[in-house]
């Protein structure tokens with residue numbers, strides 16, 4: 507049985523084991539949807555962060571946001587990929603965590619989202635914390651207790 511009493515998420519900084527920003531695939535606000543679809547397809551991710559030109563976090567765009575934007579009344583309108591921008595279809599009401607926060611805060615975000623964006627004081631994205639990372643921490647704790 508896993509005893510979580512010694513695994514205190516409130517003491518683990520969210521910056522520990524986050525994926526650094528330079529390794530995070532992202533798109534920019536003014537990119538056409540076609541570019542966002544290319545990034546999502548080539549990287550294999552379902553959703554990536556949207557940043558402005560200064561690297562500030564603006565929201566998240568997913569493959570389903572793009573497909574939804576292409577649906578016209580009667581048919582799929584491929585031209586929307588060129589006429590609409592990331593800003594037109596992204597979701598911007600996304601909870602984030604600050605780089606001084608603990609894993610406990612990220613855990614709450616990761617209930618509803620597959621990753622949490624980690625921001626600095628100026629809202630610049632310094633990295634992301636993923637469900638995979640938190641599960642890896644739990645697994646490590648599990649094996650440490652068994653040994």
Ligand code: 4BW
Pocket residue numbers: 525529530531532549550551552553554555620621634636637638639
């Ligand atoms: O290209 C991939 N490499 C690896 N090693 N794993 C992948 C890859 N693509 C998907 N996965 C796996 C991961 O376990 O599928 C899970 C779901 O992917 P997603 O959500 O739906 O595209 C991945 O889970 P995760 O590592 O916990 O990542 C959660 C979400 O975080 C991903 C994606 O939206 C985002 N993400 C992760 N790494 C990213 C990233 N976004 C941009 N750049 C990165 N480097």
